[in-house]
Amino acid sequence: xxxxxxxxERISEAEQAxxxxxxxxxxxxxxxxxxxxxxxxxxxxxxxxxxxxRLVTKQAVATEPDGKRFLYSPKIARAExxxxxxxxxxxxxxxxxxxPLFAHLAQSDALTENDIAEIxxxxxxxxx
Amino acid sequence: xxxxxxxxERISEAEQAxxxxxxxxxxxxxxxxxxxxxxxxxxxxxxxxxxxxRLVTKQAVATEPDGKRFLYSPKIARAExxxxxxxxxxxxxxxxxxxPLFAHLAQSDALTENDIAEIxxxxxxxxx
DNA sequence: CTCCATCGTTTACACACGTAATCGACTACG
DNA sequence: CGTAGTCGATTACGTGTGTAAACGATGGAG
Numbered sequence: 027x028x029x030x031x032x033x034x035e036r037i038s039e040a041e042q043a044x045x046x047x048x049x050x051x052x053x054x055x056x057x058x059x060x061x062x063x064x065x066x067x068x069x070x071x072x073x074x075x076x077x078x079x080r081l082v083t084k085q086a087v088a089t090e091p092d093g094k095r096f097l098y099s100p101k102i103a104r105a106e107x108x109x110x111x112x113x114x115x116x117x118x119x120x121x122x123x124x125x126p127l128f129a130h131l132a133q134s135d136a137l138t139e140n141d142i143a144e145i146x147x148x149x150x151x152x153x154x
Numbered sequence: 155x156x157x158x159x160x161x162x163e164r165i166s167e168a169e170q171a172x173x174x175x176x177x178x179x180x181x182x183x184x185x186x187x188x189x190x191x192x193x194x195x196x197x198x199x200x201x202x203x204x205x206x207x208r209l210v211t212k213q214a215v216a217t218e219p220d221g222k223r224f225l226y227s228p229k230i231a232r233a234e235x236x237x238x239x240x241x242x243x244x245x246x247x248x249x250x251x252x253x254p255l256f257a258h259l260a261q262s263d264a265l266t267e268n269d270i271a272e273i274x275x276x277x278x279x280x281x282x
Numbered sequence: 283c284t285c286c287a288t289c290g291t292t293t294a295c296a297c298a299c300g301t302a303a304t305c306g307a308c309t310a311c312g
Numbered sequence: 313c314g315t316a317g318t319c320g321a322t323t324a325c326g327t328g329t330g331t332a333a334a335c336g337a338t339g340g341a342g
Contacts, residue, residue, distance in 0.1 A: 124265050204331075294332080304324090
């Protein structure tokens with residue numbers, strides 16, 4: 027049987043927090059991940075372990091044995107995740123077109139002076 | 155007791171489909187909503203009714219009796235929904251800053267020529 | 283009046299998610 | 313050697329979501 031395309035399963039919000047830790051630095055043990063996220067989110071180590079297992083089944087992180095424990099590393103790049111999530115939103119809310127999103131952000135004052143300047147710079151680059 | 159701010163409950167993806175119908179035209183009966191969405195999503199009328207009830211409890215749609223049935227209308231504006239959803243994404247993925255989102259869309263070729271032109275125009279307006 | 287179609291309401295049920303306690307294996311300390 | 317700590321794995325449990333069937337009221341067709 028031909029290997030299925032195996033479309034990447036969705037990463038939930040809590041799981042993302044774990045991914046962020048791994049994207050920042052990896053490989054990490056469950057302990058180390060907990061040191062990064064348990065404080066801010068008020069989680070227990072067990073919670074982190076559960077999330078890590080789920081991420082492993084979702085093929086989003088890889089494990090590598092290290093003595094009696096595991097080291098975890100992200101299997102998908104942050105840029106990839108960010109890409110699909112952004113595209114999903116743009117599709118869901120703006121019919122797949124990015125300009126309306128931009129317009130909306132502008133209108134709702136979600137853009138700082140700085141953002142505008144940066145975007146302008148990016149635009150200039152795009153046109154070159 | 156002071157009336158709580160009553161922070162608007164989250165609207166799920168399936169519920170959004172129902173909202174879209176109502177944003178397009180309202181008020182509608184459950185039947186009419188189904189005519190709009192049941193086809194594309196492969197839903198039964200019952201499903202639509204369930205979603206409508208949930209939206210009513212979530213205070214996202216209002217009902218108005220019309221003989222023996224109800225007419226449903228959105229209670230929150232689409233712009234409002236779109237706003238909170240966009241902001242949520244920008245917060246979750248880009249630390250609340252919009253420029254990186256734009257950069258990402260640009261880099262991943264999610265921006266058409268047209269998008270870029272439109273954004274440029276918007277920028278020009280913003281600066282005036 | 284009786285019965286059927288149609289409403290909205292109630293109940294159902296499987297799966298995802300958030301959050302964790304518990305379990306069984308193993309190791310290091312005493 | 314026993315035992316306490318630590319690992320990952322298993323199980324748990326409440327809530328939200330997707331999807332719908334079942335139920336009860338009711339109004340219109342005969």
